[in-house]
Amino acid sequence: QVQLQESGPGLVKPSQTLSLTCTVSGGSISTGGYYWSWIRQHPGKGLEWIGYIYYSGSTYYNPSLKSRVSISADTSKNQFSLKLSSVTAADTAVYYCARDYTGGPEGNWFDPWGQGTLVTVSS
């Protein structure tokens, strides 16, 4: 079964770039029919979708973050990555990666998810 695992620094300084990687096991990110998403959750708050990358390499970002976000993939390592630039304390959150399954006429859904990683923005 597919499993996802986030990795990256847990502490980032303000104005710097947050960089996270999601390693996928049990399946290939190059398989058609799946998007690969990043989602974040501010402490004690709800869920915010950041964006996705498709197996073809195309991306879509939440307009609320679009100017600062970049998602890329390394198919040789079966990983996809998130970069968020010019971070502030408001970017402190748990960051999740998830497979965004395309169910055709049934829509899309996130399954499975990584365990999440807390990133704190602080000097």
Add this chain to the structure above:
Amino acid sequence: DIQMTQSPSSLSASVGDRVTITCRASQSISIYLNWYQQKPGKAPKLLIYAASSLQSGVPSRFSGSGSGTDFTLTISSLQPEDFAIYYCQQSYSTPRTFGQGTKLEIK
């Protein structure tokens, strides 16, 4: 963006109770509505996709219904492990958006 509004925001119930959580979309989203359960310190877990399809491995006491703008998640008989936060999420359009969550607590 499509806004998703859940009600109630919190709910107290007892083991064995039947519970219903509502999710309303700001525009019609057909059946493109998913439900997730999140326990403290854990990632969300998919329960229901496409409004009413039960994800493999999820107990049958969970069910979903609705289409258009109004959706419900029902737990037919609460079990101790069901006390968690529940989120709805639309996949009708990007950006994908979530409801604010419903916290289900033990009475």
